[in-house]
Amino acid sequence: MGDTAALVAALNATWFGSGLPPSAQTRLADMGRLETYPGGRELLTEGEVAEEVGIVLEGRIALRTLVPERGMVTILTIEPGDVWGWSAIVPPYRGTSTVVTIEPVTSIVFEGAALRIALREDSKLAQVLYPRILVAVSRRLAASRLQLLDLFARDATAGA
């Protein structure tokens, strides 16, 4: 129970978890655990089965993708409050990028399989959790579109 209270408090400190109904917070807290990773730890590999979903509490995580002849390219960093590993609850449950900590990270972590079962069985939980997942994913989509424009590539003169 002590762990549950600590996890509820941790959830409340993030945009993702705060504002969820208490029942959903407790349900999530019961399923989750707190993890601390050192910098440089690979949490998920692009194309591999995603087994965990997490919410960053402290530290920074990079999403990287392998580009032939350019090596690993960081395309996004994930900051406290945001979600990593959402592929674990969205078919085909495989990572869309490689997830690496770039400094020591504290995260709430959920087992993807357990969370999938909970979301399937508990429609109230699904009702409040999926919109947040959708927000997290759509923010990344919108940001990725802006990045895709490569706006600074043609930006020549300063301002005027």
Added chain:
Amino acid sequence: MMTIEVTRPERTTTAGRWYLERAGLDALVAALREDGRTVIGPTVADGAVVLAEIHSSAEMPHAVGDVQGPGRYRLTKRDDARVFGYVVGPTSWKRWVFPPDVELSTGRRTGHRVEFAPTASHPTKLAFVGVRACELAAFGVQDRVLDAGPFRDADYAARRESAFVVAVQCTTAELTCFCTSMGTGPEVEHGFDIALTELDEGFLLDVGSPAGQELVDGKLASALRPATPVEVYTAAADVAATRARIGDPLPTAGLHDRLLAQLDNPRWAQVAERCITCGNCTLACPTCFCTSVIQKTDMEGIAATNERAWDSCFSPGFARVAGGSFRSRPRDRYRQWLTHKFGTWWDQFGTTGCVGCGRCITWCPVGIDVREELMAIAPPVALSPEPIRVEPVAASFNDFVVAQVVATRQETADTVTLTLAGADPAFSKGNLGQFAMVAIPGFPPLPISISRFTVDGIELTIRGAGPATKAMTALKVGDQLGLRGPLGNNWPIERAVGRDLVIVSGGIGLAPLRPVIHALAADRRRFGDVRLYYGARTPADILYREEMERWASRGGIEVHLTVDRAGPEWEGRVGVVTQLFDQATWEGANAIAFVCGPERMMQATANTLAGRGVTPTRIFVTLERHMECGIGLCGHCQMGKYFVCRDGPVFSLLQLGDTFGREGI
């Protein structure tokens, strides 16, 4: 934009300049009266110099001086025989061009019928003797208010049109005078028929209009002789001495924005504890124009006369509607007066409402000094180096001044900062956000933002993207280039005083914001939280890296960086710049934002800022458009109603409205 533009032609010749003996003043008054004019001039009454009808110069003050201060006015005896040896008194010419009570119309109600009949205005021909420079400026202000359309006050126009103006150069000044701050005096420059400068025994007389010339050639001819060079010199020296006596002008640059950003300043309540809302300031003011219409009816209530009378925004009923008054508290009324006179008057009439005559200071019974209130409520920002409007140099189509590269710094693989010296001093006095047209023979001139103002020059940060910019970034120490500028408007940093400031920039867009950060750091305590969000393409494209570390460590500025993509060695953030603050915890209600980068990035930023509660009136962006001349003549950079080079490049989102980010504008 805050001072009335005054040009000061050098007058060194004596041609067309006359000398009038002091006794000859009577001939002037007589000639004006013979012309069928009612002559208004200064007289002494009730212990003050007041304006009234005069029939001869004998009724004018002789050997009279004055001492004025806040809430203080005394006449003194002068040792000489001067007729104009004092400054402005409680009355102004407004009384004659815009009388305090005028019958407008009559009305009748008979049974079911109503009739209205306008009262015809038959103003007499007027002549004003002794109009000071500040008062000529007041005529200019009133002309804008009452006679510039779309609706005109015909009675005012007729009176103004009829009046012959004898101006007087000020050869004395009091503590209350601040014409130099408002750019209205003490020199009389235009707007008169005849101008006098009083000397020991008489007057230097200048002609300012065909009507003045006619008088000089006709009725006044026998009283005049050509002025000697000594008289001309003495007159000029006396006026120059008056300017010196008035002292340093108030820092009025940006006063409009500074004031309007202070609607919640606690000083309004403090000054209202002294203000008794008597309205003296507005009645003594030569430009206050607010009136009320009073109905007077006969005993039966059938016939009525409508009279217009001067009113004041300090009157308790001035802003009253059925539910109460919009400005019920004295602080509301004081704020209304001050913010209108020095602020929104610009928006309505394209000029300040204040001419710096000082009447409102002298005639305030509790001695409130408007200058002190302005500087307390809306103090200037200490900016580098001088926050005044700078006249650009080489401001014509094909002109450039030459500057020399004295240092270069490679910022990134393709971006260089050039330190320039030897250009016109105007450049180092430029304002934050201004740009220069930069030219190398053989390449088209390009607009480049000034990224730093130094004591004797500027810095330009240039990214070598095309042939011209590549030629510029290839310049070495000792090479020269051509400059036109400084051009364009500036970031409204005065409006950020007391607020949180959010600076969002992308790529090379940090360059025009760099001087803002320098200025902020120099005067940091005047601002709330300052946050800089900067996005670059890759870690190698980040500008001013070392400087940015200093801003964060010593400048009290939160610096947040992100890049669009990075290799695994980069441990900073990756993502678009809006992600740096879209989940931040700060509240935007009190914030002002300056944004510079590619237009698509600025749009996304503006949306995110709006989502954080920053209002569009306080989100400023700088636009990039094709510019060839930089001075609003070539037409390339038109965007809607604006020329970006001349009216921008800095605009608020409110100004741009739905043209911002719209395709094809």
